[in-house]
Structure formats: C-alpha cells, structure tokens
Amino acid sequence: MNKEKPQRIKSVSYSKYGLLFIAPFFIAYILFSLWPLLSTFYYSFFEYVTRNLKTTVEFCGLQNYKNILGLADGERAYFLTYLGNTLRLWILNFIPQVLLALLIAAWLTDNRARLRAKGAYKVLVYMPNIITAASISLLFYALLCKFGPVMSTLRSWGLVGSSSDLMTSKWATSLTISFILFWMWYGNSTLLLIAGMMGINPSLYEAADIDGATSRQKFFHVTLPLLKPVLLYVLVTSAIGGLQLYDIPALYNTGAGGGLIGLPNDTSTTITMYIMRLHSSDTGRAAAVSVLLFIITLIISLIFFRVFREDDGRGRHHKGKKVGA
Amino acid sequence: MKKFFALILALAMTTCLLAGCGNSGASSAAASASGSAAASASTSAPAIPENTITGDPSADGAFVIWGWNTDFVTILEQVLPNYLSADELSRVVFVNAGGSDYYQDKIDEILADPSNDLYPDIMLLEVGYVQKYVQSDYLQDVSALGITKDDMANMYDYNVQLGTDTASGTTKALFWQATPGCLQIRADLAEKYLGTTDAAKLQGMLDSWDKVVAVSKQVNEASGGKVKLLSGYDDLKYIFCNGARTQAWYDENDTIVVDDAMKQYMDVSKQLYTDDSTFNTNQWGTDWAALKDGDGESTEACIAFCGCPWYTYWCLTDTWSANTVLIQGPQSFFWGGTGLAATSDCSDSELAGKILRYTACDTQAMIDINSANGDFVNNKAAIDYIDANGSGTTSTFTCYNDQSIVGFFKDKCEGINASLAKGEDQKICEVLFPVAVTAYANGSSDLDTSLANFKASVHDMYSYLKVD
Structure with a gap:
C-alpha cells in the first residue's frame, strides 16, 4: 500500500499539467487551421455560380477537379498551366539560392579563414528579407518597366532597341521574379545552413585535416553528408513556400484592372493567384485548387523525405560492407 | 507511421493557411507561421481600404x-x-x-x-x-x-x-x-508633326483606323521615335469596347461572342506594335502618365490621348493647358x-x-x-x-484657342449605343481582353490562339458563359 500511493500521485499530476500546457496550441490549431482545412475539402465538392448577385450552390462531386484539370468537356487545364508557372518560378530561384547559401555558410563557418565581423555578414545577408515583398516587387517593377531607369539607360547607351521591353518577355519576367525571391530568401537559407554546419562535430574536421583532406574534400565528404537533415528542412519549407508563391508575382507584372493575371500572356500566374482570383466568385473551384495544391505539397514532401532516408540507408549499408571487406 | 502523421499535420498547418486566405485575418498568420526558405506562404492580399x-x-x-x-x-x-x-x-x-x-x-x-x-x-x-x-x-x-x-x-x-x-x-x-469620349490632341506637337492645329482638319486626318495607323507611323518616323501619336494601343480599349461593338460579349444562349470590332482592335494594335508607332504603355501606368509631359526632344511625348469631359477637366497636365484640341477621332464612345x-x-x-x-x-x-x-x-x-x-x-x-469644352462635347453623346452593356463588361474589357490584345499584338500568339485563350479565360471567370 505504502509503496503504490506516491507512485500514482506522481504520474497523474505531471501528465495533467503537461496536457494543460499544450492544450492552447491544439485548441487554436483545431479551430483555426484544421477545421478550415477540412471544410476546404468539403467546399470543393460544390459548384458555386454567382450571376448578377444571385448565387446557386449545388453538389457536383468531382466536377470542380475535372474542370481545373481540363478533363471535362470544353474546360482548360488551368491548374496544370499555373502549376507549371509556379514550379518554373520556384526552381529558377531555389537552385541558385541554395548554392549561394551553401557557399556563404561554408565561408562563414570555416575556422581557418578566420573571417572578421561574421555577425555583420549574417545581418547583411538577412537584410533583404526584412523589407516586405510587396514593396520589393513594386520597386523592381519601377526599376525595370519600359520607361524605368534601367531600360532608359540601356536604351540611351544603345544596348537595347527602342521598343524592347522586359515586361513582354516570359523569361525576363520569370527570371526577375525568381531573382527577387532568390535575393530575399538566400539569407534565410544561409542562416539555417550555418546553424546546421555549426552543429557538426569539429573533431571530424580535425581528423580530416590530419588525414590531409583539402577544403573541397572536407566540404563534400564531411560537411555535406552531415548537413543533410538541415538541407532537407530548407528544401521542404522552400518547396511548400514556393508552391504557395503569391505576393511577388501578384504585384510584379500583372494585367491592369486587378484580375490577377500574370503577364505576359498569363505565364507568370501562380496557383495561389488563381485561388485568389476565384475565391470570391467560385468558392468550390478555389477550394478544389487548394486541395490539389495540398496533395501536391504532400507528395513532394514525401518524396524528399523518402529520397533522403534511402540515401542515409545506402550510406550505412555501404559503410557496413566496407567494414566487412 | 508516427512520422508520417507528424508530416501530414505539419503540412496541413502550412497549407491550410491557403484555405483561409480569403480574409485578411489569415494573412498575418501566414506571414509569421511559415518562415520557409524560398518564399514565405505569403498569402497577404493588398490591404483593403477602410470605409x-x-x-x-x-x-x-x-x-x-x-x-x-x-x-x-x-x-x-x-x-x-x-x-x-x-x-x-x-x-x-x-x-x-x-x-x-x-x-x-x-x-x-x-x-x-x-x-x-x-x-x-x-x-x-x-x-x-x-x-x-x-x-x-x-x-x-x-x-x-x-x-x-x-x-x-x-x-x-x-x-x-x-x-x-x-x-x-x-x-x-x-x-x-x-x-462622351474624344481624342485630345496636343496643339504644339500637332503643329510640328501634323502641320495643323485646326480641329476640323485634324478630325479629317484621324477619322478612320487606317488613317490613325498611317499617321502614327508617319509621326514616329518624322520624330525619330521621340514623339508618337498614341501612348499605347491599350488606350484604345474603351473606344472599341464602349463604342464600336455591335454585339454584346455574349448572346442570348450565353455563348461568348467576340465582335468584329474587337478583332479590328486586335489588328490595329498589332499594326501599331509592328510599326513601333506607340510606346506600348498601359493606361494609368507611370510611364503612360510621364508621356503627357514629355517635350518631344529630350524626353518622349505623345500627341493624342483619349479623353472625355472628366478627363479633360481634371486629368490633363499644365503642358496641355491652352494647348489642347478636342476632336472626336474615328469613333464615338463613352468612358x-x-x-x-x-x-x-x-x-x-x-x-x-x-x-x-x-x-x-x-x-x-x-x-x-x-x-x-x-x-x-x-x-x-x-x-x-x-x-x-x-x-x-x-x-x-x-x-x-479657347475651344469650348462643353460646346464640343454637347453633341458627342449622339450615336453611342450602350444597349450592349452587361454586368461582366468591366472585367472583360479591362482585365481579360487586354491580355488577348497584347498577346496578339506582340506576336506571342496568333489570332485564333489569342481568341481561344480569351474565351477560355472568360469562361473560367464566369463559368455560366460558354465557349462555342
């Protein structure tokens, strides 16, 4: 009897407090995140038609999904078109971004380089992220539009023709948007990678030094493999953010009249711009787009996790073989 | 399995921000919750003004x-x-x-x-x-x-x-x-490049689209590209949408119709673009506004802007004061x-x-x-x-020359047909059709593709309107 009593009191009281402490998050999460998410699935099965202020709502099964994927008669696969645009913008920004971030992070964590004022560099690379995306977007537009300072200067130097206009070119627009993203977010990636690199045990580098490894070998054979979890985090969060890309393309080169059409010729319209275009007039289709976007995000994330885990396993397997041999 | 659920929940957290992106309340949450590396889940819509x-x-x-x-x-x-x-x-x-x-x-x-x-x-x-x-x-x-x-x-x-x-x-x-709409002609530039400031003569030079295209080309060549007749083909959209059409944007069966006048608009735009005889600006853009005050020598300038009473009174700059000739142009319209x-x-x-x-x-x-x-x-x-x-x-x-503004506009409402107006006109005329015009004018797609894309976009925005 005497033995049991204190045990019971101990276990009950602690778990109770634990639950209490995490409850606020879960309540807010269920109310403001999970519930809207589930209702989005529900709304996506209804057809909303608003004409002259009269709205009719009808259950339509998977029709919304068929429509946006272009599977229904006379419908276009806008979802796929805009997904392609979004991926193009994301990939063009992510590859250079992660390369530059790796380089800067490697420099800033290199003990032999003995860089001074590392803190100042970290602040500087993060700076672009402080300005709101909307302002940057409008700033770039003002700089690069046909009669903006950049084009005017190039024109007066005779480097471009009198009618040349970056805004009418699909690739110029895409590259500019990607550049803005790259410029805004490489600092963030750099900081994450620095954190990852500082977590690597310095004795590994010392051992590599003793073995006569070059900086390059240390980077590719010590830093990169051990940085994988952080790289994965950067990749997944970037992919999720990238798929939801909205503010910069929505303000950079869009059609007049607020239709959220990414110029030129609808080639810089992202999925989220499409959702925003639809959400007030056609809730059902906007919900269907959101759900598909969620599924795609899920798939991409799962693939990343799988790829990295397999890689891990193979590495271990390989090592084991070596030992065995 | 546990990991899988954790992943799904984490993704749900970030993605479902999208679900609520309709109201402004969710957008601040979006900005703070997703510190993602490439782009934050920035669903923040431009601020909606207070009443x-x-x-x-x-x-x-x-x-x-x-x-x-x-x-x-x-x-x-x-x-x-x-x-x-x-x-x-x-x-x-x-x-x-x-x-x-x-x-x-x-x-x-x-x-x-x-x-x-x-x-x-x-x-x-x-x-x-x-x-x-x-x-x-x-x-x-x-x-x-x-x-x-x-x-x-x-x-x-x-x-x-x-x-x-x-x-x-x-x-x-x-x-x-x-x-009622009009063309506002800048007198000093008209004198220099068109050789007259007389309203009747100017009207005679610009009373059809063929003439507008030809004069645009001539002005561009004479000025070496510094002065153009029109700022951009986008300026012409209300003339065609609110004056030249003879059919509404859709018929009684809700099938989307592109009037011949709108096809003519696309052709005129393409011609102007090919000849490089406008600055290809969009109405109300900063470059468009700047062209009103160019001197035509060191800075670019335009001879004509579309206008209407409120525009003439309130939107023309000092450069145009005592320097504007009002003419009808090729088509009566409202703006x-x-x-x-x-x-x-x-x-x-x-x-x-x-x-x-x-x-x-x-x-x-x-x-x-x-x-x-x-x-x-x-x-x-x-x-x-x-x-x-x-x-x-x-x-x-x-x-x-103190041309009377009221006297000029007095009879310009005659012959405007607004019976074709529909509730969807604004979005179609200002948002969707300009995309097709630009795509066709700058050669990124041919006429049929541009029109097909346009109709699809109308159907996409108004699902009850059908593509034939």
Whole structure:
C-alpha cells in the first residue's frame, strides 16, 4: 500500500499539467487551421455560380477537379498551366539560392579563414528579407518597366532597341521574379545552413585535416553528408513556400484592372493567384485548387523525405560492407 | 507511421493557411507561421481600404448612401441643401468605401444582409458593372420612386440604356454625368508633326483606323521615335469596347461572342506594335502618365490621348493647358460615368426619389452640380444652358484657342449605343481582353490562339458563359 500511493500521485499530476500546457496550441490549431482545412475539402465538392448577385450552390462531386484539370468537356487545364508557372518560378530561384547559401555558410563557418565581423555578414545577408515583398516587387517593377531607369539607360547607351521591353518577355519576367525571391530568401537559407554546419562535430574536421583532406574534400565528404537533415528542412519549407508563391508575382507584372493575371500572356500566374482570383466568385473551384495544391505539397514532401532516408540507408549499408571487406 | 502523421499535420498547418486566405485575418498568420526558405506562404492580399462613414448609421431614420470616393459628397454638401429639407439632409449617412477596387466586394457582402446598419438605401454604381446590379433584384425601379419617363426626357439615351434592364425595360439606375469620349490632341506637337492645329482638319486626318495607323507611323518616323501619336494601343480599349461593338460579349444562349470590332482592335494594335508607332504603355501606368509631359526632344511625348469631359477637366497636365484640341477621332464612345440607384429594401423611398431627382433629373439642380464640381451633366437642357451661359467649374483648364469644352462635347453623346452593356463588361474589357490584345499584338500568339485563350479565360471567370 505504502509503496503504490506516491507512485500514482506522481504520474497523474505531471501528465495533467503537461496536457494543460499544450492544450492552447491544439485548441487554436483545431479551430483555426484544421477545421478550415477540412471544410476546404468539403467546399470543393460544390459548384458555386454567382450571376448578377444571385448565387446557386449545388453538389457536383468531382466536377470542380475535372474542370481545373481540363478533363471535362470544353474546360482548360488551368491548374496544370499555373502549376507549371509556379514550379518554373520556384526552381529558377531555389537552385541558385541554395548554392549561394551553401557557399556563404561554408565561408562563414570555416575556422581557418578566420573571417572578421561574421555577425555583420549574417545581418547583411538577412537584410533583404526584412523589407516586405510587396514593396520589393513594386520597386523592381519601377526599376525595370519600359520607361524605368534601367531600360532608359540601356536604351540611351544603345544596348537595347527602342521598343524592347522586359515586361513582354516570359523569361525576363520569370527570371526577375525568381531573382527577387532568390535575393530575399538566400539569407534565410544561409542562416539555417550555418546553424546546421555549426552543429557538426569539429573533431571530424580535425581528423580530416590530419588525414590531409583539402577544403573541397572536407566540404563534400564531411560537411555535406552531415548537413543533410538541415538541407532537407530548407528544401521542404522552400518547396511548400514556393508552391504557395503569391505576393511577388501578384504585384510584379500583372494585367491592369486587378484580375490577377500574370503577364505576359498569363505565364507568370501562380496557383495561389488563381485561388485568389476565384475565391470570391467560385468558392468550390478555389477550394478544389487548394486541395490539389495540398496533395501536391504532400507528395513532394514525401518524396524528399523518402529520397533522403534511402540515401542515409545506402550510406550505412555501404559503410557496413566496407567494414566487412 | 508516427512520422508520417507528424508530416501530414505539419503540412496541413502550412497549407491550410491557403484555405483561409480569403480574409485578411489569415494573412498575418501566414506571414509569421511559415518562415520557409524560398518564399514565405505569403498569402497577404493588398490591404483593403477602410470605409469612411460620415454620419451615424445606427440613428433612427438613417439614410445610407454608398460610394467609393468623395465625388458625391460635393453634391450632397453644395447642391442638395437647396432642394432637401435640413431634417432630410441630417439623416443622410455617406459611406466612402475608399476606392473602386473593393467597392463591389464590400457592397455585395452587405446587400445580402438587409438588417445591417450600413445596408445601402442608395448606392453609386460605375458604368462598367452597373448592369450587374440593374439585372439583379437588389435595385428598385425608378418609377416606384416617383420618377417618370418625362423626368428622364433630358437624359442622354446611352445613359438611360446603361441604367435599364433590357429584358424587362425597367430603369433602375440614373446617371448624373455624361461621359462622351474624344481624342485630345496636343496643339504644339500637332503643329510640328501634323502641320495643323485646326480641329476640323485634324478630325479629317484621324477619322478612320487606317488613317490613325498611317499617321502614327508617319509621326514616329518624322520624330525619330521621340514623339508618337498614341501612348499605347491599350488606350484604345474603351473606344472599341464602349463604342464600336455591335454585339454584346455574349448572346442570348450565353455563348461568348467576340465582335468584329474587337478583332479590328486586335489588328490595329498589332499594326501599331509592328510599326513601333506607340510606346506600348498601359493606361494609368507611370510611364503612360510621364508621356503627357514629355517635350518631344529630350524626353518622349505623345500627341493624342483619349479623353472625355472628366478627363479633360481634371486629368490633363499644365503642358496641355491652352494647348489642347478636342476632336472626336474615328469613333464615338463613352468612358466612365457614375450612376445612382435605390436598393429594393430602401428605408425611405420618398427621400430616395428626391435624391435621385435632384441629382440626375432636375435641370436646375444639374446646372448647380456643374457649378459645384464642373461635371458634364447628363441633362441636355442643362448642358444647353451651360453652353450658353458658361460653366461654373472650378477647373481652370482651357483648350487651345479657347475651344469650348462643353460646346464640343454637347453633341458627342449622339450615336453611342450602350444597349450592349452587361454586368461582366468591366472585367472583360479591362482585365481579360487586354491580355488577348497584347498577346496578339506582340506576336506571342496568333489570332485564333489569342481568341481561344480569351474565351477560355472568360469562361473560367464566369463559368455560366460558354465557349462555342
């Protein structure tokens, strides 16, 4: 009897407090995140038609999904078109971004380089992220539009023709948007990678030094493999953010009249711009787009996790073989 | 499995921010919650302006009027006190939605809720979407407010058409402005490149699209590209949309129709683009605005801008003062204009009738409106009076050689056909069709593809409109 009593009191009281402490998050999460998410699935099965202020709502099964994927008669696969645009913008920004971030992070964590004022560099690379995306977007537009300072200067130097206009070119627009993203977010990636690199045990580098490894070998054979979890985090969060890309393309080169059409010729319209275009007039289709976007995000994330885990396993397997041999 | 669930939940957290992105509350959460590396889940929509409310909407007998700028306030403060009692005026509450971009969203939301204090008794409506409301059940027939056909006899026909539901023939919205379009020619540049400042001669040079294209080319070559006739083909959209069309954007079967005039617009644009004879600007853009003040030597300039009374009075710069020749150009059209209508749940039809009458029907009141704010009013008798006695406008803008602005616009409403107006016109004309025009003009797609893309985009925005 005497033995049991204190045990019971101990276990009950602690778990109770634990639950209490995490409850606020879960309540807010269920109310403001999970519930809207589930209702989005529900709304996506209804057809909303608003004409002259009269709205009719009808259950339509998977029709919304068929429509946006272009599977229904006379419908276009806008979802796929805009997904392609979004991926193009994301990939063009992510590859250079992660390369530059790796380089800067490697420099800033290199003990032999003995860089001074590392803190100042970290602040500087993060700076672009402080300005709101909307302002940057409008700033770039003002700089690069046909009669903006950049084009005017190039024109007066005779480097471009009198009618040349970056805004009418699909690739110029895409590259500019990607550049803005790259410029805004490489600092963030750099900081994450620095954190990852500082977590690597310095004795590994010392051992590599003793073995006569070059900086390059240390980077590719010590830093990169051990940085994988952080790289994965950067990749997944970037992919999720990238798929939801909205503010910069929505303000950079869009059609007049607020239709959220990414110029030129609808080639810089992202999925989220499409959702925003639809959400007030056609809730059902906007919900269907959101759900598909969620599924795609899920798939991409799962693939990343799988790829990295397999890689891990193979590495271990390989090592084991070596030992065995 | 545990990991899998954790992943799904984490993803749900970030992705479902999208689900709630319709309201502004979710957007700040989006910005803070996803510190992702490439781009934050930045679902933050541009800020929606606050309403500015003058008066107390919760007071007994409050009479709420909705608008998106302060144009109507001038009428309310300077004209209506002569025609309404102090008691009636004190009940009027004016809600300024703070800009036209979100006006329809705001008003649509509140129309669905007649018990709301801010439910409009009268609302202001712009020509581009007035038909959406006229064809709904939310507005009252003006005859129920005591306004007869005789009261409307002095109105310009096209404005009556804009406020009338063609199917039932009932008029629901009345306009106090008339907005006939024109071409404004900059006299100093016209003298230099066209060799004349005479309105009749200029009209003769620019009365067809072939001539416009040819003159544009000639000016561009003569000036070495520093001066062009037009700023951009985008400027021409209202001329074609609001003047040249002979068919509505869709037929009685809801099939999308592209009028031959709109195809001509695409051809004209392509020709202008190919000849490099405009600056390819978009209306209201910063580069477009800058072209109004170029000197044509060190900075680029344009000879002609599209105009209409409100534009001529208020939007031309000092460069154009005493330096503007008004001509019709190749086509009569209308550009902009504001009407007002009483809602079906209007709390006081008598007061609504009075406000409509003294804003849009009564000749003397409309002369007063012109004196108060210089509006080119929608009343032929008032315009005749103003033409004979001078306008009281506070605008100091004058034309070249003192060409009479009112005298010029007086007969320019004749021949405008607004019976083709539909509720979807604004989005189609200002948002969707320009994409097709640009794509065809700059060669990124051929005519058939551009038109097919355009029709698909209309269907995508208005799913009840069909592609043939």
